[in-house]
Amino acid sequence: MRRLRALFLLPAWAFTLLLFLAPMGIIVVYSLRTKGVYGGVGGPWTIENYVRLFDPLYGVILLRSFVMAGAATVGCLVLAFPLALYISRSGTRKTLLLNLVMLPFWTSFLVRTYAWMFLLRDTGLINSVLLGMGVISEPLPLLYNDGAVVVGLIYGYLPFAVLPLYSNLERLDRALLEAAADLGAKPWEAMLHVVLPLTAPGMRAAGVLVFIPSLGAYLTPDLLGGGKSMMIGNLVQNQFTSARDWPFGSALSLALMAVVMLLLWALLRRDGEEVF
Amino acid sequence: MIGIYAFLHVPLLILCGFSFNSSKFTVWEGFSVVWYEAMWNDGALAEAAWNSLVIAVASTAVATAVGTLGAYGLWKKNAKLLSGSMYLSLVTPEIITGIAMLATFQWAFRYLHLQLGMTTVILAHVTFSMAYVLLVVMARLRTADPALEEAALDLGATEWQAFRLVTLPMLKPGIAAAALLAFTVSFDDYVITALVAGVDSETLPMVLYAMARRGANPVVSAISTVIFVGLGLLIVVSERLQKA
Numbered sequence: 001m002r003r004l005r006a007l008f009l010l011p012a013w014a015f016t017l018l019l020f021l022a023p024m025g026i027i028v029v030y031s032l033r034t035k036g037v038y039g040g041v042g043g044p045w046t047i048e049n050y051v052r053l054f055d056p057l058y059g060v061i062l063l064r065s066f067v068m069a070g071a072a073t074v075g076c077l078v079l080a081f082p083l084a085l086y087i088s089r090s091g092t093r094k095t096l097l098l099n100l101v102m103l104p105f106w107t108s109f110l111v112r113t114y115a116w117m118f119l120l121r122d123t124g125l126i127n128s129v130l131l132g133m134g135v136i137s138e139p140l141p142l143l144y145n146d147g148a149v150v151v152g153l154i155y156g157y158l159p160f161a162v163l164p165l166y167s168n169l170e171r172l173d174r175a176l177l178e179a180a181a182d183l184g185a186k187p188w189e190a191m192l193h194v195v196l197p198l199t200a201p202g203m204r205a206a207g208v209l210v211f212i213p214s215l216g217a218y219l220t221p222d223l224l225g226g227g228k229s230m231m232i233g234n235l236v237q238n239q240f241t242s243a244r245d246w247p248f249g250s251a252l253s254l255a256l257m258a259v260v261m262l263l264l265w266a267l268l269r270r271d272g273e274e275v276f
Numbered sequence: 277m278i279g280i281y282a283f284l285h286v287p288l289l290i291l292c293g294f295s296f297n298s299s300k301f302t303v304w305e306g307f308s309v310v311w312y313e314a315m316w317n318d319g320a321l322a323e324a325a326w327n328s329l330v331i332a333v334a335s336t337a338v339a340t341a342v343g344t345l346g347a348y349g350l351w352k353k354n355a356k357l358l359s360g361s362m363y364l365s366l367v368t369p370e371i372i373t374g375i376a377m378l379a380t381f382q383w384a385f386r387y388l389h390l391q392l393g394m395t396t397v398i399l400a401h402v403t404f405s406m407a408y409v410l411l412v413v414m415a416r417l418r419t420a421d422p423a424l425e426e427a428a429l430d431l432g433a434t435e436w437q438a439f440r441l442v443t444l445p446m447l448k449p450g451i452a453a454a455a456l457l458a459f460t461v462s463f464d465d466y467v468i469t470a471l472v473a474g475v476d477s478e479t480l481p482m483v484l485y486a487m488a489r490r491g492a493n494p495v496v497s498a499i500s501t502v503i504f505v506g507l508g509l510l511i512v513v514s515e516r517l518q519k520a
Contacts, residue, residue, distance in 0.1 A: 003435070004435040004436065004439065005348070005349045005351075005352065005353050006349070006353070007349075008345040008346065008348050008349035009345070009346055009349035009350065009353075009355065009358065011341075011342040011345060011346065012342050012343065012345065012346030012349070012358060012406065012410065013346075013355075013358060015342060015402060015403050015406055016358060016361045016362070016365075016403075018380075019377060019380070019399060019400070019402075019403040020361055020364075020365050020373075020403060021361060022380055023373075023376030023377050023379060023380040024376055026376065026379050026380055026383060027372075027375070027376045027379060030379060079280055079283070082277070082280070083277065083280050086277050100281060100284075100285075101284065103284075103285070104284050104285065104288055106460060106507055106508070106511055107288065107503065107504050107507060107508075108463075108464045108481065108484075108500075108503050108504075108507070109464055109466070110464070110466050110481050110484050110485060110488070111288070111291075111484075111500040111503055111504060112287075112288065113488075114291070114484070114488045114496060114497075114500060115287040115288050115290070115291040115500070116287060117488060118287075118290070118291050118294070118302070118492075118497065119287055119290065121491075121492060123301060123302060123492055124302055124492075125290060125294070125302045128301070128302040128303055132303070155283070155284075155287070158284065212367055212369075213369070215369075216368075216369025216370070216371065216372065217369075218369070218370060218371040218467050219466060219467060223485075223488060223489070233369060233371040236371050236372065236375060237371055237375070240375045240378065240471075246379065249375060250375075250379075253371075253372045253375060253376070256369060256372065257368065257369075257372060260367055260368070260369070261364070264367060
């Protein structure tokens with residue numbers, strides 16, 4: 001039994017070691033080197049790349065990434081909570097309603113992002129309609145700003161927030177709400193003092209699951225922000241392509257990974273059993 | 277509630293609707309399939325679509341096999357480093373996975389006579405879709421009863437027979453779902469692919485990205501609609517097959 005199982009693990013080990021762990025190791029090594037003369041990696045060992053993370057020049061981009069990921073997380077939670085509550089109380093239509101939330105998720109991420117470019121650009125649908133109706137005389141600058149990026153992030157990751165909240169609300173004991181009502185609580189009071197505290201684990205899971213991909217987003221800020229609203233992911237890509245500073249790009253990547261792992265670790269430590 | 281559902285679906289529906297507009301601009305001027313004709317007659321697009329299909333099929337086949345075997349291997353004998361790496365690879369931002377693989381390939385090329393192209397793209401796709409397969413098949417295995425295999429072994433089956441004839445048939449629906457997921461994540465991927473692709477391996481998402489970047493182009497809406505409908509059909513058909 002043991003031998004066959006060990007043999008079956010070999011291919012998975014090979015891919016993980018060669019194409020996940022080794023690449024991460026290479027990034028760690030590169031982050032401690034200096035940029036070579038022709039853009040490669042060479043020179044002495046240094047921690048300079050990590051010191052540069054605190055340079056205000058990059059600090060603006062890092063700060064913006066956190067603010068935008070935070071805004072997207074809040075937006076997702078605000079939309080996902082009523083939606084999950086509604087689905088969890090929909091009886092036989094639960095599966096259908098849940099599948100409808102997941103449906104856009106099966107489409108290409110690129111297509112979903114392009115759909116927003118189509119709506120928001122200067123010659124896009126929203127501006128065309130508003131111009132046609134005479135509400136505005138010049139197109140509104142809807143695309144290529146922070147707002148467009150946040151909308152794109154919310155649109156992209158909303159299902160990540162709905163699922164954990166739904167499974168949390170689904171398990172909520174209805175008797176507690178009845179008890180609150182019997183004891184004289186108004187519906188909104190029951191919601192605030194009973195439902196919300198009991199869905200805290202779902203909220204935390206939803207928050208982390210949206211915040212992590214938002215913080216590391218590349219495509220959304222690239223297409224909807226158009227270079228004006230750069231996030232960490234774009235800075236990393238930039239260091240590996242046009243700036244050709246692989247060591248600094250590596251240090252940036254590892255800093256981002258550290259944040260991702262810290263958040264996951266905190267979530268798993270706090271409510272690992274309740275959520276997963 | 278309707279508002280939230282509209283937020284989720286209306287942007288895609290509008291995009292699909294306007295792909296049938298005869299005007300190049302976002303003003304409705306009548307039904308037409310000119311953009312679909314333009315898409316059909318675009319040679320570069322056809323080549324990219326073909327590349328995407330080859331990459332998705334090849335990487336799905338390998339990732340499904342490797343992931344299923346890996347999940348079975350992890351079933352009883354848990355290897356924390358391996359399963360931990362799998363979870364980690366799922367939450368690693370794509371841009372980091374991409375640059376790390378690019379750096380690794382560039383480093384390996386110093387010793388090997390290879391260059392970025394279809395092979396590197398397929399290797400990269402296998403690596404990230406394998407994690408999805410492993411997770412889905414492991415979830416299925418958690419509901420499986422290990423006593424069945426033990427019974428088979430007691431009755432004289434070899435280890436291989438117990439796996440092949442007892443456990444594998446039980447896992448079929450899970451494996452099918454995992455393969456479907458692997459196919460869609462491979463077919464969709466832009467970020468990692470663009471970093472590790474070479475001149476001969478431009479994929480559909482890469483062409484789509486370049487077109488979207490250049491500005492308004494109704495052909496992009498037409499391609500989007502085809503992808504949307506195509507992936508939708510694939511999911512419906514595979515659900516039917518699983519039930520049958």
